[in-house]
Amino acid sequence: MLKHSSGRTLYYGKGDVLVYRTYAKPLQVAAVPESAFEGDRNIIFAHNIKFAVSGDKLLASFTEGSNTFVVATDSMKNFLLRNAAEYEGGTTEGLLLFLGRRFLQRYPHITSAEISADRLPFQALDVPGSDGFVRNELVFRRSHNDHASAGLELVSRDGNVEVLASWSGLTGLQLIKVSGSSFYGFVRDEYTTLPDSYDRPLFIFLDIFWRYGDPEQAADAAKGKYVAAEQISDIAHTVFYEEQSPSIQHLIWLIGQRILIRFPQLAEVSFESNNRTWETIVDPASPGQPGVFTEPRPPYGFQGFTVIRADVQPEAPAAGGE
Numbered sequence: 001m002l003k004h005s006s007g008r009t010l011y012y013g014k015g016d017v018l019v020y021r022t023y024a025k026p027l028q029v030a031a032v033p034e035s036a037f038e039g040d041r042n043i044i045f046a047h048n049i050k051f052a053v054s055g056d057k058l059l060a061s062f063t064e065g066s067n068t069f070v071v072a073t074d075s076m077k078n079f080l081l082r083n084a085a086e087y088e089g090g091t092t093e094g095l096l097l098f099l100g101r102r103f104l105q106r107y108p109h110i111t112s113a114e115i116s117a118d119r120l121p122f123q124a125l126d127v128p129g130s131d132g133f134v135r136n137e138l139v140f141r142r143s144h145n146d147h148a149s150a151g152l153e154l155v156s157r158d159g160n161v162e163v164l165a166s167w168s169g170l171t172g173l174q175l176i177k178v179s180g181s182s183f184y185g186f187v188r189d190e191y192t193t194l195p196d197s198y199d200r201p202l203f204i205f206l207d208i209f210w211r212y213g214d215p216e217q218a219a220d221a222a223k224g225k226y227v228a229a230e231q232i233s234d235i236a237h238t239v240f241y242e243e244q245s246p247s248i249q250h251l252i253w254l255i256g257q258r259i260l261i262r263f264p265q266l267a268e269v270s271f272e273s274n275n276r277t278w279e280t281i282v283d284p285a286s287p288g289q290p291g292v293f294t295e296p297r298p299p300y301g302f303q304g305f306t307v308i309r310a311d312v313q314p315e316a317p318a319a320g321g322e
């Protein structure tokens, strides 16, 4: 997408722009049964932003060494940081749209941009109050667990900025289910050494990406349709808990079904999963008994799949049983 009109790739930009905005607008979302998450005070609204731009006027910077139209990536970083102060919303998607649109309006000779970000999560903490523990609003714990992410492709035509594509995501989820997963019945031939497994300790890495039917609902939480990455994370672990999975392939299908049932405003949800199933050293005598496992040896398996709206089976139970 970031191309010169001749079709050749042309872009430049800045990565790892760390924007620690404080006191963004608090976020409120409609609750879903799988998640206790209903919002975020957004006292710390921190992101690692990547920003890249393109435009025909930039060709000469590559071919002739002319910097006449080059906005220095150092200036880009300053633009992103200073303008983040004026963002009035409370979502990653909204912040990216605000910053990307402002940049293209400020520099009209730059005609397209890609902007993406990982949210840097800071966890709220409880402290003793006069009547039990209370949520404090001053001290936060930096979390290195899964986090929200988002990205946008923008073009400007005659001063109007349009969104070409947008995605929202949850990155870095790592879940282990100690019992209740199997993998058997696969092709068995002279290359097969893997035994059938009827109860394996399934450790998965998951990245989940979703698109809205109407991308405006992602950028503006006031429309009441915002889907929080925390809710997606909670749905993923709930479905993993509830369902006996015959494979990761089917597990991500089930998680996708549940997400699209819960959020009719989403058009599709995509998965990238890794299989990190622990290697068994001492087999448990039966489920629930002690066992010993270790990290699997490389290489690792992976899966990718998109669940689309047309896949959603209306008769599918909204919540699976034990």
Ligand SMILES: O=c1[nH]c(=O)c2[nH]c(=O)[nH]c2[nH]1
Binding pocket: 183, 194, 246, 247, 248, 249, 275, 301
């Ligand atoms: O859930 C799984 N899917 C596979 O395709 C696969 N292949 C494999 O060796 N183990 C697994 N597990």
